[in-house]
Amino acid sequence: xxxxxxxxxxxxxxxxxxxxxxxxxxxxxxxxxxxxxxxxxxxxxxxxxxxxxxxxxxxxxxxxxxxxxxxxxxxxxxxxxxxxxxxxxxxxxxxxxxxxxxxxxxxxxxxxxxxxxxxxxxxxxxxxxxxxxxxxxxxxxxxxxxxxxxxxxxxxxxxxxxxxxxxxxxxxxxxxxxxxxxxxxxxxxxxxxxxxxxxxxxxxxxxxxxxxxxxxxxxxxxxxxxxxxxxxxxxxxxxxxxxxxxxxxxxxxxxxxxxxxxxxxxxxxxxxxxxxxxxxxxxxxxxxxxxxxxxxxxxxxxxxxxxxxxxxxxxxxxxxxxxxxxxxxxxxxxxxxxxxxxxxxxxxxxxxxxxxxxxxxxxxxxxxxxxxxxxxxxxxxxxxxxxxxxxxxxxxxxxxxxxxxxxxxxxxxxxxxxxxxxxxxxxxxxxxxxxxxxxxxxxxxxxxxxxxxxxxxxxxxxxxxxxxxxxxxxxxxxxxxxxxxxxxxxxxxxxxxxxxxxxxxxxxxxxxxxxxxxxxxxxxxxxxxxxxxxxxxxxxxxxxxxxxxxxxxxxxxxxxxxxxxxxxxxxxxxxxx
Ligand code: DGT
Ligand code: CA
Numbered sequence: 001x002x003x004x005x006x007x008x009x010x011x012x013x014x015x016x017x018x019x020x021x022x023x024x025x026x027x028x029x030x031x032x033x034x035x036x037x038x039x040x041x042x043x044x045x046x047x048x049x050x051x052x053x054x055x056x057x058x059x060x061x062x063x064x065x066x067x068x069x070x071x072x073x074x075x076x077x078x079x080x081x082x083x084x085x086x087x088x089x090x091x092x093x094x095x096x097x098x099x100x101x102x103x104x105x106x107x108x109x110x111x112x113x114x115x116x117x118x119x120x121x122x123x124x125x126x127x128x129x130x131x132x133x134x135x136x137x138x139x140x141x142x143x144x145x146x147x148x149x150x151x152x153x154x155x156x157x158x159x160x161x162x163x164x165x166x167x168x169x170x171x172x173x174x175x176x177x178x179x180x181x182x183x184x185x186x187x188x189x190x191x192x193x194x195x196x197x198x199x200x201x202x203x204x205x206x207x208x209x210x211x212x213x214x215x216x217x218x219x220x221x222x223x224x225x226x227x228x229x230x231x232x233x234x235x236x237x238x239x240x241x242x243x244x245x246x247x248x249x250x251x252x253x254x255x256x257x258x259x260x261x262x263x264x265x266x267x268x269x270x271x272x273x274x275x276x277x278x279x280x281x282x283x284x285x286x287x288x289x290x291x292x293x294x295x296x297x298x299x300x301x302x303x304x305x306x307x308x309x310x311x312x313x314x315x316x317x318x319x320x321x322x323x324x325x326x327x328x329x330x331x332x333x334x335x336x337x338x339x340x341x342x343x344x345x346x347x348x349x350x351x352x353x354x355x356x357x358x359x360x361x362x363x364x365x366x367x368x369x370x371x372x373x374x375x376x377x378x379x380x381x382x383x384x385x386x387x388x389x390x391x392x393x394x395x396x397x398x399x400x401x402x403x404x405x406x407x408x409x410x411x412x413x414x415x416x417x418x419x420x421x422x423x424x425x426x427x428x429x430x431x432x433x434x435x436x437x438x439x440x441x442x443x444x445x446x447x448x449x450x451x452x453x454x455x456x457x458x459x460x461x462x463x464x465x466x467x468x469x470x471x472x473x474x475x476x477x478x479x480x481x482x483x484x485x486x487x488x489x490x491x492x493x494x495x496x497x498x499x500x501x502x503x504x505x506x507x508x509x510x511x512x513x514x515x516x517x518x519x520x521x522x523x524x525x526x527x528x529x530x531x532x533x534x535x536x537x538x539x540x541x542x543x544x545x546x547x548x549x550x551x552x553x554x555x556x557x558x559x560x561x562x563x564x565x566x567x568x569x570x571x572x573x574x575x576x577x
Pocket of ligand 1: 190191192193199200201202204262263264265266267270271
């Protein structure tokens with residue numbers, strides 16, 4: 001019997017989207033590519049089972065699925081393969097697929113570079129830029145050439161780092177395996193991962209052991225590990241199958257707290273601690289703490305901080321951003337925890353580009369123990385994401401009223417993620433805006449503005465009486481897209497002046513508002529909403545990454561709007577109009 005690989009709706013959508021890009025890369029008629037994008041979007045919204053539709057030969061009845069695409073999806077579902085896709089992929093130079101990762105370089109431009117200059121790899125492209133070949137090229141110019149060069153530089157930098165969420169999962173697996181081993185006395189994650197930075201270079205682990213050689217053998221033999229680049233009794237360096245590098249430091253148990261403090265960092269925090277120790281007549285390093293050559297025994301990090309006259313500083317705060325002064329005064333924040341979160345705003349449903357029904361999202365949030373959610377599908381200008389028209393809003397509000405009755409005391413707030421138009425206006429007239437419990441204002445297009453223009457545009461939106469909060473304030477996609485030009489301090493000041501909330505988008509690709517600016521927002525009294533921006537039920541769990549970054553941004557539960565109870569949120573939102 002031939003076994004057919006399992007095909008899911010998600011994998012079909014992904015392949016259709018890839019075909020759309022491959023068609024553009026091969027210079028095909030743009031309509032053809034758009035047809036595949038449309039089909040993918042319509043399948044995303046489909047609330048029927050795709051595999052049954054194919055089995056019943058009813059797929060062509062779905063909007064946006066023409067005869068050609070029907071045939072291809074059917075082939076894919078029935079055989080687990082698609083000849084057309086395989087052939088397209090094989091015909092595209094590998095380098096063109098890699099070039100797609102250069103910020104600001106799309107498939108159309110890559111095709112043009114190929115036909116006009118024969119460029120097949122990033123290296124050739126970089127060379128062509130240095131030779132100024134793009135300046136005179138149709139559709140390019142000096143500015144585009146500069147942007148592409150800057151993009152290549154970013155890509156090189158991006159390659160060295162990974163998203164926190166991606167690395168954390170592997171690190172936990174390593175940690176669990178080490179905790180199980182009899183040669184380990186104490187073990188902890190260290191480095192940027194322990195400090196919860198939004199991107200990390202590698203995994204740092206510190207362990208104490210009475211038998212370092214046996215521990216090194218055990219570690220290098222773990223199934224996750226693909227290659228060993230260094231193996232001694234104090235340090236083992238490996239590369240995981242996913243390409244992530246990991247360092248394990250092995251120390252005597254008496255050194256453990258000192259090594260952990262040192263390898264947690266940050267470097268700046270360590271330097272500041274060392275300076276403080278020196279002023280107190282102490283010496284500190286990764287092996288211990290001394291006063292006039294006499295070793296001071298510390299069994300934990302708490303005890304090291306104690307001898308330095310400091311309260312314990314949570315690892316997230318160790319960035320030399322004022323934490324040492326606060327620890328001295330005893331004024332460190334009581335950081336927000338995931339259990340403090342009472343409800344979630346910024347949730348999409350299949351009314352716009354979400355994959356789940358409204359009730360599906362309600363059930364998922366209830367199961368996670370939340371008291372309420374705030375639904376915010378896209379607004380009308382976001383046609384690419386199925387933005388809501390007036391009739392859709394009425395329909396959604398009717399459904400919310402029914403579900404609120406059915407699921408009492410759980411509560412659904414009626415919201416919208418309104419595009420901020422280029423002039424700073426929201427995407428509906430005041431009469432429609434007045435019908436929502438909350439409005440999230442968001443930039444989704446027209447990114448290429450000057451800093452003054454973009455800042456003015458967002459400030460306009462914040463001054464709108466119907467705006468409740470600002471979504472992903474810089475628009476960055478970590479390691480993929482730089483933020484648009486915006487004066488974030490001015491935005492925070494304006495939010496403070498008009499009593500508006502700023503989102504901390506919890507999607508691990510965004511984590512925007514940046515934690516460094518959370519510190520400033522808190523100082524200004526601006527409330528933060530930690531929002532999952534979920535497009536499917538599993539996306540609600542992204543709240544976890546948002547809480548980590550909120551902690552790193554010094555936020556306490558009183559700073560976060562979604563730590564309020566259902567009744568408090570009702571009261572808060574009703575005050576606004
Ligand atoms: P990453 O890996 O770039 O995401 O960030 P970290 O902080 O994990 O950096 P990494 O892996 O180079 O080093 C881990 C820790 O070791 C770092 O946070 C502090 C400590 N460390 C490393 N190099 C130095 C140094 O030159 N001076 C001091 N004081 N500490 C250092
Ligand atoms: Ca590191």
